[in-house]
Amino acid sequence: MSGPDVSEARPVRTVWKLERRAHAGPALAWGASIGAVVVAMALTGALFAAFGVDPLDALRRIVDRTLLDARGLSEVARRSIPLMLAGVGLTLAFRARFWNIGAEGQLLAGAIAASGVALFSGLPAPLLLPAMFLAALVAGAAWGLGPALLKVRLGVNEIITTLMLNYVAIYLVRWLINGPWKGTSLSGFAYSDPFEQAARLPTWAATRLHWPTLAVAIALAIAVAWLLARTRFGFEVRMLGASPEAARYAGVDFFKTTVALVAVSAGAAGLAGFGEAAGIHHRLVDPNSLSPGYGYTAIIVALLARRNPLAALVTALFLGWVAAAGDVMQVALRLPSQIVGVTQGLVLLCILAAEPVLRYRLARVEVPLAPPGADGRTAEGSAR
Amino acid sequence: MPSDEATGPPPLLQMTGVTKRFPGVVANDAVDLSVARGEVHALLGENGAGKSTLVHILYGLQAPDAGEIRLDGRPVRFRSPRDAMAARIGLVAQHFHLARRHTVAENLALALNDTPALFPTRSLRARVAPLADRYGFEVRLNARVGTLSPGEQQRVEILKALLQGAELLILDEPTSVLTPQEADRLFAAVEVMKAEGKGVVLISHKMDEVLRVADRITVLRGGRVVARREAGEADAGELATLMVGRTVRRGRRDAAPEPGAVRLRIEELRVDGEKGEPRLADVSFDVRGGEIVGVAGVAGNGQAELAQVLTGLRAPTSGRIRLDDRDVAGLNVRTLFERGVVHIPEDRNLVGVVGSMQVAENLVMRRHRQEPFARGRRLDWRAVGAHADEAIRRHHIAAPSRATVTKTLSGGNVQKVILARELDGRPGLVVASHPTYGLDVAATEETHRLLRAQRDAGAAVLLVSEDLDELLELADRIVVLFRGRVTGVLDADSVDRGDIGLRMAGQVGSDTDPTAHGGTGAVRT
Numbered sequence: 004m005s006g007p008d009v010s011e012a013r014p015v016r017t018v019w020k021l022e023r024r025a026h027a028g029p030a031l032a033w034g035a036s037i038g039a040v041v042v043a044m045a046l047t048g049a050l051f052a053a054f055g056v057d058p059l060d061a062l063r064r065i066v067d068r069t070l071l072d073a074r075g076l077s078e079v080a081r082r083s084i085p086l087m088l089a090g091v092g093l094t095l096a097f098r099a100r101f102w103n104i105g106a107e108g109q110l111l112a113g114a115i116a117a118s119g120v121a122l123f124s125g126l127p128a129p130l131l132l133p134a135m136f137l138a139a140l141v142a143g144a145a146w147g148l149g150p151a152l153l154k155v156r157l158g159v160n161e162i163i164t165t166l167m168l169n170y171v172a173i174y175l176v177r178w179l180i181n182g183p184w185k186g187t188s189l190s191g192f193a194y195s196d197p198f199e200q201a202a203r204l205p206t207w208a209a210t211r212l213h214w215p216t217l218a219v220a221i222a223l224a225i226a227v228a229w230l231l232a233r234t235r236f237g238f239e240v241r242m243l244g245a246s247p248e249a250a251r252y253a254g255v256d257f258f259k260t261t262v263a264l265v266a267v268s269a270g271a272a273g274l275a276g277f278g279e280a281a282g283i284h285h286r287l288v289d290p291n292s293l294s295p296g297y298g299y300t301a302i303i304v305a306l307l308a309r310r311n312p313l314a315a316l317v318t319a320l321f322l323g324w325v326a327a328a329g330d331v332m333q334v335a336l337r338l339p340s341q342i343v344g345v346t347q348g349l350v351l352l353c354i355l356a357a358e359p360v361l362r363y364r365l366a367r368v369e370v371p372l373a374p375p376g377a378d379g380r381t382a383e384g385s386a387r
Numbered sequence: 388m389p390s391d392e393a394t395g396p397p398p399l400l401q402m403t404g405v406t407k408r409f410p411g412v413v414a415n416d417a418v419d420l421s422v423a424r425g426e427v428h429a430l431l432g433e434n435g436a437g438k439s440t441l442v443h444i445l446y447g448l449q450a451p452d453a454g455e456i457r458l459d460g461r462p463v464r465f466r467s468p469r470d471a472m473a474a475r476i477g478l479v480a481q482h483f484h485l486a487r488r489h490t491v492a493e494n495l496a497l498a499l500n501d502t503p504a505l506f507p508t509r510s511l512r513a514r515v516a517p518l519a520d521r522y523g524f525e526v527r528l529n530a531r532v533g534t535l536s537p538g539e540q541q542r543v544e545i546l547k548a549l550l551q552g553a554e555l556l557i558l559d560e561p562t563s564v565l566t567p568q569e570a571d572r573l574f575a576a577v578e579v580m581k582a583e584g585k586g587v588v589l590i591s592h593k594m595d596e597v598l599r600v601a602d603r604i605t606v607l608r609g610g611r612v613v614a615r616r617e618a619g620e621a622d623a624g625e626l627a628t629l630m631v632g633r634t635v636r637r638g639r640r641d642a643a644p645e646p647g648a649v650r651l652r653i654e655e656l657r658v659d660g661e662k663g664e665p666r667l668a669d670v671s672f673d674v675r676g677g678e679i680v681g682v683a684g685v686a687g688n689g690q691a692e693l694a695q696v697l698t699g700l701r702a703p704t705s706g707r708i709r710l711d712d713r714d715v716a717g718l719n720v721r722t723l724f725e726r727g728v729v730h731i732p733e734d735r736n737l738v739g740v741v742g743s744m745q746v747a748e749n750l751v752m753r754r755h756r757q758e759p760f761a762r763g764r765r766l767d768w769r770a771v772g773a774h775a776d777e778a779i780r781r782h783h784i785a786a787p788s789r790a791t792v793t794k795t796l797s798g799g800n801v802q803k804v805i806l807a808r809e810l811d812g813r814p815g816l817v818v819a820s821h822p823t824y825g826l827d828v829a830a831t832e833e834t835h836r837l838l839r840a841q842r843d844a845g846a847a848v849l850l851v852s853e854d855l856d857e858l859l860e861l862a863d864r865i866v867v868l869f870r871g872r873v874t875g876v877l878d879a880d881s882v883d884r885g886d887i888g889l890r891m892a893g894q895v896g897s898d899t900d901p902t903a904h905g906g907t908g909a910v911r912t
């Protein structure tokens with residue numbers, strides 16, 4: 004490099020300048036996601052310090068109890084399962100710019116349907132789990148279809164309708180467990196009766212890791228990735244998300260495509276509800292215990308993964324770890340439970356803040372201090 | 388130039404050694420450009436030569452990797468168009484920069500910083516009216532920009548730049564969708580600016596235009612300046628050769644084959660707009676196989692609606708459309724495409740391509756349901772890739788690779804992607820809106836050749852254009868539209884330009900009650 008000589012010959016001032024970029028590559032997208040997480044963790048550390056807890060010591064203890072311990076690891080994994088299912092589903096919806104904020108309600112709808120089958124269907128034992136699985140899938144999808152139809156037929160904003168249906172689902176569960184489905188065995192508590200053994204998902208060793216659901220989540224992520232990348236449907240979903248006008252010109256059926264993709268997306272959230280009911284609680288319980296906001300956290304999962312379904316597996320593990328770490332914080336560090344929510348909020352904020360990083364780049368600009376003559380341009384030529 | 392500085396005042400604009408690299412291309416390679424006060428400086432070059440990039444740098448839309456810009460001798464560095472505007476630089480961009488959800492009046496008000504904070508559009512009408520009148524622009528001040536055709540948007544952009552009263556006006560292909568009369572008026576305005584000692588940078592692919600108004604001409608090729616000419620010493624042929632690096636043969640107006648049977652028959656077509664106002668009414672004409680029918684008219688007189696109805700993007704309110712003796716009125720885009728209707732849409736960037744997708748993907752969209760790209764429900768990316776490489780090569784699309792994000796292509800190259808996709812098969816009906824808008828001389832010739840080849844192969848071709856020269860060169864018959872009604876169906880061989888102009892203005896051929904068709908919403912300001 005002849006840089007020094009050149010700058011001696013031709014005084015050049017280098018300035019840095021933010022510049023719009025046309026396209027951000029995957030390396031940069033990951034960099035921004037990881038950067039967002041690091042900043043969020045630093046901010047959480049500051050929060051810990053404010054509560055009088057040494058952040059580094061806290062981190063060490065959290066890592067000890069979540070990552071360096073088999074039981075802790077299984078807790079991280081089982082927390083990730085609903086996040087994976089709902090999050091992967093949301094990546095599909097978000098790709099088409101269907102802003103589904105209703106995964107929470109769709110999850111609860113799935114849990115209701117699975118519980119209904121478990122408690123009242125009277126199906127023979129071997130059919131019970133498959134029937135619960137299907138019922139949850141259909142119920143979740145149905146919970147999403149209302150908003151989808153309202154959007155494609157009447158142009159109603161799906162953000163509002165999906166969000167409102169979350170509350171409907173929450174109160175529906177509350178009503179069921181306090182009313183018609185209220186358990187007979189534990190009078191006084193608002194639970195349904197427990198599921199029979201055949202309606203419970205197997206878990207890994209003595210943990211709460213209901214591995215069949217985990218397998219379904221991983222398979223779903225692979226399937227959605229394949230769908231998006233390799234099929235006509237996926238191509239049309241991506242066109243719809245990238246440019247509705249061009250998609251129309253390309254003959255994409257807005258109605259059918261939206262309904263189909265929302266069914267998959269919301270159905271996946273319904274499956275998450277099946278996993279929680281059949282794998283963890285074995286009964287229909289209060290919505291707050293059934294899902295500590297998995298459906299909302301799944302939005303972060305999908306956004307942090309930059310709407311990539313395979314990446315959503317990784318980001319779900321990360322947010323599953325945040326949730327598991329929250330348990331440790333409460334129990335071992337005696338921090339308030341809300342701190343988990345605060346951590347998640349910080350992650351989301353940091354992702355949103357990282358967005359401009361993807362849209363702009365820092366460009367190095369050379370400004371000659373004197374008007375260059377004909378030979379002066381070699382300065383740039385040799386900088387290559 | 389240093390010598391200028393020694394002799395007289397520094398030029399209005401002096402760009403020196405401007406370099407800009409993008410992944411895989413050097414868009415500007417040490418480009419020098421100077422514009423004196425009272426000068427119109429034309430920037431020529433083939434599609435992808437780097438013209439738009441250079442003016443984007445000048446307007447603060449992009450940062451140069453190297454180089455210097457001086458205005459009146461003072462070095463300047465613009466971080467955004469706001470800075471450029473503050474320095475009294477105006478840009479009529481190739482891709483419009485208007486707020487689509489806002490009305491024309493609101494867009495114009497936004498561009499001015501001396502409008503009152505409350506009801507900014509109120510006083511605007513009074514300011515726009517004389518200006519629009521002077522240039523003969525018909526603008527619908529209350530229409531949302533998103534509902535305007537590109538031609539109408541271009542008028543808004545021009546008005547915006549003129550309202551701002553720039554000292555240095557940059558025009559990036561300003562006349563591509565203007566009628567000749569409107570172009571004349573724009574250039575009259577340019578002459579006034581010249582006389583007032585302002586400067587103009589003009590980018591155009593229309594050689595006659597350039598030779599008429601430019602004082603100096605700079606030719607770019609592959610990002611470098613390859614020639615600089617004074618107006619007097621250049622001729623069209625030489626400039627074309629300099630631009631593309633080889634001689635361009637002008638296509639002949641060859642003898643068309645005898646047209647075949649009627650393939651497209653439109654009868655009493657009526658299309659209403661969003662507010663129930665008629666956008667097309669009583670439209671009836673035929674297109675035969677082996678025939679090119681041109682549609683002439685000022686933008687906003689129903690051409691866009693006609694193209695949309697024929698291609699399934701809009702449903703007709705009433706009337707019949709028959710294609711090869713089958714009723715196709717109201718069929719959807721996909722069915723019509725499968726029946727052989729291809730469409731080069733007017734709004735190429737918004738409708739014609741998905742900007743954020745790869746060139747290869749855009750080369751197969753619409754055809755992605757057909758063999759060999761679709762295998763059942765799956766897509767065969769290998770076939771897509773092979774097709775893309777072939778199309779890029781055959782249509783000379785300047786793209787670093789088939790995986791390039793389409794919106795980073797130059798304006799003309801985006802259009803080449805659409806042309807390659809739509810004109811490659813054996814369609815029955817070709818609906819082409821402004822197909823050569825923004826193409827360089829060589830690509831224009833190539834597109835004309837493709838359209839003629841489709842005609843010769845027996846397709847019915849409907850060519851919507853505001854470029855009369857193009858219509859007269861290609862079309863066998865010309866349908867003139869004015870306020871949604873047909874004011875003439877003329878034989879291209881025996882047509883009189885003045886007659887077409889009068890029909891486009893509605894002064895001849897609109898035999899219906901003049902009050903009946905005022906409903907297009909057009910305000911003659």
Ligand SMILES: Nc1ncnc2c1ncn2[C@@H]1O[C@H](COP(=O)(O)OP(=O)(O)OP(=O)(O)O)[C@@H](O)[C@H]1O
Pocket residue numbers: 025409410412413414432433434435436437438439440441481785786795796797798799800825827
């Ligand atoms: N934002 C961008 N990112 C990557 N490449 C770009 C970008 N903008 C322009 N280019 C590339 O730079 C080159 C020059 O583009 P530019 O738009 O300046 O051409 P042009 O001379 O205006 O062509 P046209 O006549 O077709 O409008 C092209 O090869 C284009 O692909």
Ligand SMILES: [Mg+2]
Pocket residue numbers: 438439440481797798799
């Ligand atoms: Mg350009």
